[in-house]
Amino acid sequence: MAHPELQNLRRWSLVTRDAHALCRPHGFAALANPERHMEISDLGIYLRAEATAV
Template identity: 60%
Template sequence: MPASELTISTDPGALDLEMVYTFLSQETAWAKAMPRETFERAVAGSLCFGGFADGEQIAFARVITDRATFAYLCDVFVLPAQRGRGHASALLGQVFAHPALRGLRRIVLVTTDAHHVYAPHGFTSLANPERYMELHRPDVYRP
C-alpha cells in the first residue's frame, strides 16, 4: 500500500488509544510498562496524530508543544507489519504541516536508530549538545 493512502487524523475520538497504549507500553524501550493513567495524561496534554490505512490505525505520533515557539516530537511509530512503505514519512509530513506547528522556532526529538526517518524532514544532530541537559528517570514506571 503506498503512503499516499495513509489518512491522518488529529481527532482524539478517532484514535485507537488501546492499540497505541499496547504498542508503546509493550513494544518500545522508552515507554515499556508505562501505567495506563500516565499514558492517558500524556495524550490529553499533547497534539496527537493517528495514521490510518483501510480504516485501521497503523501509525501514531505525539507532539508536546506550546504551539508558539517549541515542540517535542515523541512516541512516533508505524506498526511493524506496515513499515517500509513510506508511512512514517507521510505521517511526519502531516505533523509538520499542522497549523499549530508551523513557524515554531525549535522542534526536538530523541531517537536511537531512526535518524534516517527524520533527516529528510530537516532534523540534524544537535549543533550545541553541550547546552542541553536532561533529568532522566529511566525507572519511573517500575512499581
C-alpha cells in the same frame, strides 16, 4: 508538524536510538550545540506509575 497551531514553533526536538537516517530527510540534524543541552532521565517512572495504578 503540519498542524496550523504548531507553525510558529522555533525548535523541534527528536530523540531516537536508530532512526537518524529516516529523520534526516524531514529536516532533523544533529544538535548544533550539544554542550548547551541537559536532561533529567527518570528511567523508573513508568514502573512506579504502573505500581500505583494497581
